Amino acid sequence: MTLNTGPIDYGALGDGRGCNYWRLEPALAREARRVYPEDEYEWAAPRLGGFGATVGNAIAANSDVVDEHGPELRTYDRRGNLANDVDYHPAQIENERLSYDSGLIADAFDAPPDREDPVGLLHTLTMQQILCYADVGLACPVSMTAGAALVLRNHDHDGHYDHYLDGLTARSHDDLIQGAMFLTEEQGGSDVGATETVARPADDAAPADNGVPADRVYELTGEKWFCSNIDGQGTLALARRPDAPDGTNGLSLFVVPHELPDGRPNHQRYRRLKDKLGTVSVPTGEVEFEDTVGYLVGDPERGFEYMTTMLNYERVTNATGAVGVVGRALLESKIHAANREAFGNPIAEYPLMRRDLVDMQVDFEAALAFSMEAARHFDRYERDHDDTEAFRLLRALVPVAKHRTGRMAIDAASYAMEIQGGNGYVSEFVTNRLLRDAQVLPIWEGTSNILSLDLLRAFEVEDAHEALLPLVDDYLDEVSHPALADVEATVRDRHETLQAALLTVASADDAYAQHEAKELADLLFDVVTAAILLAKAQRRLDEDGDAREAAVAAWFVETTLAPGDDRGILDGDALPLECFDAVVRYDSLDPAVVAD
Incomplete structure (x- = not known):
């Protein structure tokens, strides 16, 4: 019989930075070992440990800086020409480089240098979960980059956009393009079928310099209201072609690049960045399409179906990301409770605080287990699209995982703030940012009402x-x-x-x-x-x-x-x-x- 060698001494830590998030939460390793294919876990474990150290040190420190110095938009240059430039703080650029260069996306699409085959998306999701210990905002463009790559891999059967797929899955940050999903319109919100953006075939279009056939070049006109990672080069957007049916059945999917093949900005206007409560590190804004170039993906009548591939992936990442927030809130609470004395003793020794910390730990492991179960079956289906059981399970588990864990993240961050006392309410302490960032998790990719209705459809239809x-x-x-x-x-x-x-x-x-x-x-x-x-x-x-x-x-x-x-x-x-x-x-x- 081999038991643990002893409890973790959280009192030896000053706060939840300058540490290894993978090492400080053994539940993460045990859960990954449970759901990963065995050969992949043995390969992944040391890499997850290394990434846990990178996130707990450099990325966590940079994220605090970026929260005070978020992206800035310059729509026009000094001569009034369209620019659509988003400027990032150097700390944000370093965080992106550390994240993408770790292989968290590339390894799931192309075999890592020391493997014959790629690993599953489960590995990407686990790494994104660790990333969310430091910054949910940074995890958003990472997630959309992987999601856009997944859509093109699954649905661009003619290979028209292989160059975009290669960029989205590049192993080096220097070669990478980032993804985005322009879905929301002001009049529609969660009702995607109410999309009003129109797509018309480009008049006398010649084949694009990037090899896209002329009959797939369209011009889009309309507005997108909540566009995160606004300057992504691998952006996917929905629009309706002339005479297409109403509702989601009439929507087509387009790649809408930030820059055209000749280097000019695409003819769209980034109107403004949203002044958001949290997730400061990801630029979210409003976009006006006016004869904006878009490249049609796949069957023109199946655009919404294609987009649900990305939507389901985003919902899984939302759930695993929420677990990361809960984990960081829990870690900060454990450290504070071990170090903060009241009435002559550390507060972790008092029965009420002990119950609170046990409640938080159990909630964390519950959210972890359910979200990773959803991720496991999503990954199974992406490995084998003939796996009906995996599809049915992801349809039941994914909306519930996103629904429940988003609210759990808010509750955990809020109570972690309370444990910190007045300091927790102050911007210099991370619990302030955790709560602001967590508040978006029930909103992104569908509210609780939308997700619950989707669950009914999963039972009724699938x-x-x-x-x-x-x-x-x-x-x-x-x-x-x-x-x-x-x-x-x-x-x-x-x-x-x-x-x-x-x-x-x-x-x-x-x-x-x-x-x-x-x-x-x-x-x-x-x-x-x-x-x-x-x-x-x-x-x-x-x-x-x-x-x-x-x-x-x-x-x-x-x-x-x-x-x-x-x-x-x-x-x-x-x-x-x-x-x-x-x-x-x-x-x-x-x-x-x-x-x-």
Whole structure:
């Protein structure tokens, strides 16, 4: 039996910078080992450790600087000519170089120098999660660059845009072009079918200098309202061709470059950058298209379908990124609680703070487990588009992961600010930025209402329940340790409730189904997460007899699926006091403690 060598001493750290985020949260490594293909994890682990150090040191320090010196837009030059120049602080340029040169995108599209094959997108998503410990804003263009590359890889079957794909997946920052997604219009918002941007074939168009055929060159006219990474060269945008059907069925997808092949700015106007609450490092603005060159991608009637590839990827990255925010908020809270004294003792020694930190740790591991499960099945489907089970699972899990983790990130950042006290409310402390950045996570790529309705479609149209329910059963069937018996029984009971809820919603009218959609999404998250945590606990017990993950699973179930009318006050249970060092500081734990 091999248990942990001892708890992590967070009191030895001054704050959540100048450290290695991968090393300080062993739950990250254990979760990656669970979901990665085995050969890829063995290759990836040392690289994730190296990237954790890069993010925890240089990128984290630079991100604090960039938050005070965000991008600036110069729409016209001094002679009044269109320029569309976005100026970045040198710290932002260094962060981009450190991120892209690490291979976090390139390795998933082209074989790394020491491998015969690329790794999966799961690796990119894990690295983006670590990046979000430092800067959600920086992770946004990284995510869109990978997402745009994925769309072109999947849907540009004729290879018209291979040069864009090569740029989006370049291994060197010097050769890289960045991606973007111009989706939102002011009158439409989440209603993408209301897109009014018009695309007309360019008159007398000759083949573009970059090899694009003349019949794929269009001119776009309209406005895009919320355009992040506004100056991306690999921008994807939706527009409607003349006489195309209404709604999403009539939308076509276009590559809209920042610069034309001859080096001139494309004929679009970056009107202004948004004065945002957070994510300062990514330039988000308004764009006016006026006879703007766009290159048609694939079948002109399938543009929205193509864009959903990127949209689903962005939702997964939103979820894994939210986990990064929760992880940084938790780390800052652990460090402060270990160092801050009140009434003669570190505040981490007081029962209320111990319960708070256990709650935060368990929430972190719950969000981590569910979002990485969604990422795993997304990655499975991208490896094999004939994998129907993977598709159904990603359709059920991805919208729920994005829905739940975005709100969890806000709650974690807010409470981390409270733990810091007045300092947490001050701009010089990172909790201030974490909360500002986290606030966008429920908004990006679809609000909770939109995501919950998408979940209903996944069950109604794609029969996602046919893969989801057996997945839960499979995880619960792994559980056999006596210390987990009572918790497993509770989860099985709630799994039956989930099945009954799915049947009720399926047989109800549309109004009632929509009314209950968010409740269904939350119940699904709780049941699936509990099953995963229990299976992880069983594997850890089998591996080395350590019940630390069993305590995590037990407390998650106690606080989400099995609270009584007395809020647990009358049961005499105080797991956070008995298991604090194991859960929060990663010490080992005897199974008898959890069983009791």
